[in-house]
Amino acid sequence: MALMRLDKILSSTGEYSRSEAKSLIRSGLVMIGDRQARSGDEKADPEVTAVTVKGVRIGYAEHHYIMMNKPGGYLSATEDSRDKTVLELMEAKYRRLGLFPAGRLDKDTEGLLILTDDGDFCHNIITPGKKVPKIYYAEILGQLADIHVAAFEEGIVLGDGTKCRPGKLEILPDSQGKKCYITIEEGKFHQVKRMITACGCQVAYLKRVKIGGLAIDESLALGEYRELTDEEKNLVLTGRQV
Ligand code: URA
Numbered sequence: 001m002a003l004m005r006l007d008k009i010l011s012s013t014g015e016y017s018r019s020e021a022k023s024l025i026r027s028g029l030v031m032i033g034d035r036q037a038r039s040g041d042e043k044a045d046p047e048v049t050a051v052t053v054k055g056v057r058i059g060y061a062e063h064h065y066i067m068m069n070k071p072g073g074y075l076s077a078t079e080d081s082r083d084k085t086v087l088e089l090m091e092a093k094y095r096r097l098g099l100f101p102a103g104r105l106d107k108d109t110e111g112l113l114i115l116t117d118d119g120d121f122c123h124n125i126i127t128p129g130k131k132v133p134k135i136y137y138a139e140i141l142g143q144l145a146d147i148h149v150a151a152f153e154e155g156i157v158l159g160d161g162t163k164c165r166p167g168k169l170e171i172l173p174d175s176q177g178k179k180c181y182i183t184i185e186e187g188k189f190h191q192v193k194r195m196i197t198a199c200g201c202q203v204a205y206l207k208r209v210k211i212g213g214l215a216i217d218e219s220l221a222l223g224e225y226r227e228l229t230d231e232e233k234n235l236v237l238t239g240r241q242v
Pocket of ligand 1: 104192
């Protein structure tokens with residue numbers, strides 16, 4: 001890793017605001033190796049030389065990847081003047097990292113949401129041409145049937161005439177056509193709800209359960225979140241067909 005400014009290294013953890021980082025440096029509490037740092041302009045390679053604050057080594061990461069179990073009632077946005085956003089569910093340390101949702105879920109949709117500050121990673125998830133499947137569990141008003149499975153395979157035509165790419169509809173056995181999994185590789189506005197409407201039914205409940213090869217961690221309660229492991233991060237894009 002290249003040399004980086006000390007203030008950037010400190011702020012990469014989210015633990016300290018810029019002014020806190022400055023004041024820690026001024027107070028002599030930040031060390032670069034065995035030398036006391038004097039200013040945020042100083043440079044270090046945190047992988048080579050330990051940067052410590054009050055004796056504790058900073059674990060530098062260029063980017064951050066978070067899995068959240070999104071609850072209903074929150075917007076997949078970073079800020080909004082009217083509604084609560086998923087960022088408001090996160091502690092200050094994470095709110096300082098410049099995270100944004102990698103793809104949107106509707107306000108009333110629950111389940112797997114990835115938040116990151118890595119634009120390329122986000123692009124790979126949301127661009128339809130990258131073919132990263134998103135899998136949803138849905139409960140339905142009405143009754144889905146085999147003709148709808150075939151229509152999904154063919155590519156559903158939405159009410160406004162837009163033709164979706166082929167998707168997959170799996171109706172759960174013994175659910176009387178009222179529970180299903182839906183797999184799509186696109187993310188058009190309200191896409192799943194509009195696909196189900198095109199089948200003459202309505203979505204009563206929607207939860208995203210998987211992105212690529214990464215399934216929601218069911219031990220996370222609604223509103224809880226955690227960092228992805230490197231292996232999980234890789235799983236997101238490996239569910240993609242190339
Ligand atoms: N499709 C929808 O209709 N809503 C979502 O939140 C996600 C996909």
